Amino acid sequence: MTSPPQPAAGPVSPLNSPLEPESNRKLAMLLLAIVLYIGVLLLPTPAGLTPAGQVALGLLVLVVTLWISECVSPANSAVILTGAAVLGLMGKSLTPGARPMKSADALAAMLGGFSSTAVLLVAAALFLAVALKHTGLDRRVALLVMSRVGISPARLTLGAMIVGLVLALFIPSATARVGAVIPIMIGITAALGLPINSSLGATLMIVTAQACSIFNMGFKTGAAQNLISLDFMQKAFGRTVTWSEWFLTALPFTASMSVVLFLASLFLLRPQVPPAAEAEAKLRAQLAELGPLSGAEKRLIAVAVLLLVMWSTEGVLHPFDTTTTTQIGIALLLMPRIGVMHWSQAEKLVPWGTVVLFAASISLGTLLSKTGAAGWLAQQTLGQIGLSALPVVMVVGALSLFSIVLHLGFASATGLASTLIPIFIAFAQTLPVTKETAFGIVMIQSFVVSFGFILPTNAPQNMLCYATGAIRTKEFAKIGLVVTVAGLLLIMLLSATVWPMMGVL
Template identity: 75%
Template sequence: MSFTFVSPAEPDSNRKLAWLGVAIALYLGMLLLPTPAGLSASGQVALGLLMLVIVLWISECVSPANSAIVLTGAAVLGLMGKPLHAGGPPLSSAGALTTMLTGFSSTAVLLVAAALFLAVALKLTGLDKRMALLVMNKVGISPSRLILGAMLVGFVLALFIPSATARVGAVIPIMVGVTAALGLPVTSSLGATLMIVTASACSIFNMAIKTGAAQNLISLNFMQQSFGHAMTWGGWFITALPFTIGMCMVLYLASMVILRPQVPGKAEAEARLSEELSKLAPVTPAERRLMLVAGLLLLLWSTEGMLHPLDTTTTTQIGIALLLMPRFGVMHWSQAEKLVPWGTIILFAAGISLGTLMATTGAAAWLAQVTLGQMGLSALPVFVVVGTLSLFSIVLHLGFASATGLASTLIPIMIAFAQTLPVSKETAFGIVLIQSFVVSFGFILPTNAPQNMLCYGTGAFSIAQFAKVGVIVTIAGLAMIVLLSATLWPMMGVL
């Protein structure tokens, strides 16, 4: 007779199972409650789904892709037999499933997928590492120059890589190498500074570049559906530019003053960094072709609506098609598909589906009215409204690890609320646009963003160090949003 010994479940597995149970219980509890006045039965299901995914995303009890599958399954079971619109026919299971698959047909999902393929191309060719090393080699080794170099690397990579995790993953080894080249441990003041700046600058450049983060695209997708017009790559960049510059200055000063990085042995460090650069192979033909395509994409993105009629999604698709072509391309599909984070794409599409469902059923408008609508903001100046909504978003972000999840949850509610304000359609669009910037405010806790956790995983800094810098950056960022909303952004036609 043989025996099979089953090891007891790990505490982490028990915790995840418990949180999954909590999420499902909250969803079922919402469905069993009497339907509130002014809310449809399908809208009540949408709110239950919102509670479900908030718990899933905050607790991370299942992977992002699994949370999308749980969301879709729960939605089908909840929506069956209920009309999507007042007076409409009850949904069948097929109709409910079709409703929850609408996000997969969005052009924003296609753009995210294509941009992730571009990130894979950079990784496969090694061009991302080459760019980062070249920048760090040029800026110099003093503490101030290294901080500026880390920011510059983050900005350059944000132009082409829409994944914060992918960008920071490429930069961390370089920053660790720079610290080691100076003969310092990664836990030194310099190591802590470079890691904190790398993570926080990534969040700043998420706001600066339309294609820099998936949450930007999911926000714009909702805004285009509700307001009927989109925003060009260049328009987004110009709008965010004064805010981005200000945030970079605050991050630089906060890091220098609070962390006080020290750099010994400058000459030796420069020699070690040059040695790392010399280890790189000569620029390959594939890298040259990738640089050509990347430059073409940057030109087309920045001149969208001025020199040509092609939108960002179309131009990116053209670029990826070139990179996958025989002879001219730099990768094969079989190479790329193994490195693309498909779970991110699935989560992105499911988030769009949930946001669309909340808007279609009226759940977003009802929730906006019973929460934000009770604050009496409609009688206040626009810049006060923007500041209050931004503070609301920042506090809510403390519980979220996924900015994509936060955008899926928050932006439809912000849109519904902005449409109730006594302002023009253009001003309402601008209010929501600014909130799409605030979605990327992941500065206070390492758990507020994946890139923070990657840097925290190096052991270079403590939570307290990260929070000290992050609180200052967050407060200054909120103040800048209010200031720009009262001065420059109205002059630019944003508000």
Template identity: 50%
Template sequence: MSTEQRTSSNTPFKPLWLLIAIIVLVGILLLPTPADLPEAGHRALAILGFAVVLWMTEAVSYPVSAALLIGLISLIIGLGPSIEDPSQIMESKKALKWALEGFSSSAVALVAGALFLAAAMQVTDLHRRIALLILSRVGSKTNRIVIGAILVSIVLAFFVPSATARAGAVVPILLGMVTAFGLSKNSRLAALLVITAVQAISIWNVGIKTAAAQNMVALDLISKTMNVSFTWSEWFMYAAPWSILMSIILYFVMMKTLPPEAHEITNGQEMVRQQLQEMGPLKNTEIRLIIVSLLLLFFWSTEGILHDLDTSTTTLTAIAILLTPGIGVFSWKEAEEKIPWGTIIMFAVGISMGGILLKTQAAAWLANGFFNLFGLNAMPILSVIAIITLFNILIHLGFASATSLASVLIPIVIAIVGALEHEGLNTPGMVLLQQFVISFGFILPINAPQNMLAYGTGSFTVKQFVRTGIPLTIIAYLMILLFSSTYWKWVGLI
């Protein structure tokens, strides 16, 4: 998933930023509690400030930040007054239960299952075979290889629910094609192909519910606070048309902003065919994984239509089959080595943090401030969408994790749209729309783990990424407004 975090071994400790986070925490705690905010909400905002500094600066690794947050929630909120009866202490036991609630979420089970599925793809190398097969069909002209990179990202999004794993499959192949042509890995052609691939991955994190972990944060919070759920097929109906059009736009933006040195890679197709030959025929494990993946996609897409099995249940059942000796495709030991366990911890605590912002009324208090600042109720709904979406895009510039951004922003969005008085407004749909925007990671390499994986190859500069990302973000923003005024209104999303 797109929120797969870098481990503590390659996330350097930044003591200055940790100190600043502590200062923010203490500073907010020392401020007087607003009259319209419970003391628990005040303390939750202090912890939120601490978390935002950690997440934006990566002062410590994401799993470490999750452990710190569990401790802070238990102590600071637990030793404060109860929301129901401010004369009584809440007790750390109750606050700890809040801090750990995310671990019991079915969304976390889905994320864990998806990471196992991504690991199965890596162990069998099936995702690489799919990428090579698609690239072998597109031809040797540069523009067609760009199209192939986009198609690979789209196809893998259906079967590999990890943006980082998808990038890890396709980027080395694209760089191999560049090398086959005799160009260096920091050539303009390399930059064009690699950036295209990771931008397409971000676009399809929007289009497919199971493509990104941050989607589960929003869905879990919507389900708990609004008692509404979105099936895989409903999500696809809402988001896929936007992603399809953005994929077409991506092609033209990339060819315009990063035109390649050459129009054809004469040896590229030979290299792809050679790699396919080296892989040999389909292995039994690959065949079994294909069957399970296709069945899983069928159950995802027919949820609520042909059956009532939710996405988490079908995914975990598929993983159980894939791990079963004799009929599975990998062992627990093989899976264990490839699962970023810290991602699951971070994801669960992120869900807990979002729930705490809602329970303590901190999210509603922030939403009221947003209302007073912009006077949203007096505005047409399209203007409301325009303002919240722009804020969402701007704040994303400071976040390397879409999961952490969703944990912070989605509870506030839920409170904002819940207070809107526009007649007939689909408030869960409005929240879902902003979750689409949270997957925008187009401007900076640090805005998404798949971007950082690609950036680590040295195939492009930050300047090149920004040159493609700014026009993509502007167009994506305008497309959000266009769909909000047309398609999403017609299908009842807003």
């Protein structure tokens, strides 16, 4: 007797899905974040803290849990943050003496970040990154640099760093920059007949990720966390930093860090390169496949150069701020015949979740400041360890170490900046130093929030490179620890020497 036919295998049941444990973990972490938020709200209001300030601290606990656990996407965390804020703030006064807020008032407070010029600048700069990707100019730049530097361990390492430097001038997204470079690095490794997890492949990927973090600090427009930090600083201190001021302040640090990364990669990873004729030929062939510069690429280069000139001469040759000039540049890129893309093409490629998260982070930081929660938290933490009695150099070093350790649990420098910078501002304003020095202390910390060097999970660009299979966590951490320690020592050295002479401290 024949057995009845078995039913065809269908899709895996969600109950048996291999993704079920991960989904359960994410749900558990989401519930934990909500429970912690409610728990903070149910605690007795501490002395010196307003009820609205207690809500702000609860929101900070909520969103930090969401960011560290990555149980929801960054954009989703912004939506959850806004909803929780409205429910928590209703019936409470934003500042002492103000009328209790209705739901519309609470929502308006949490949407305030969307009106920040920093959010507009981030969105515009992401459009610039899309233009580079759309025209293929980012790939041409990477191939051109790598084909010119030559094939040797030192030259290839230097080439990877130069590519990162050039792209950092125009692309504010670390993920976008590294995403453009990774295929080139994989191609170079393959052209040399080496596996991606060879010593050369690992070196190129680690350098690509670590150099990206270094150059994030080098340019005001290099990373979203720079802009969110400056937005908080401008509101607190009543002054901002031009593109050229940021560049000159960061230059001695980023230049020194680049040297450290270059030497550490060569001596600790010891990449090996076979005879290079084939690789050089393949690089030239890939570059030749691109053909001559297209009209769109030429127009994009013209706009990019114009923007670089306008950024670097802000406050010197013209009165326009970085946001305004960037908006003008994007308008040119979207114009018929003059531009390089249409809105319908660009909007599909812009990571709008990044913009939403950025705006929500500004709203949270502003709420922490307005309610006095940032000042209270700074006094209860940093104020209790006697930093105010230490020299400025030691204060900078202690704050930097605090930030570096906390970064081990963060995958987003934007999230870290929105968490720490308002607290550092509140603390710096309590120190017995001038307003200019307090501003300088916070500005240096806005560099340190980009210290995502140690673990692959410390930054999105690290994870992109790690996902290629070229890197082992041990290799990444070995270089990352050296670069981090050197960076901390450089921060303190420059705080004692160069930066005071430049008027930063």
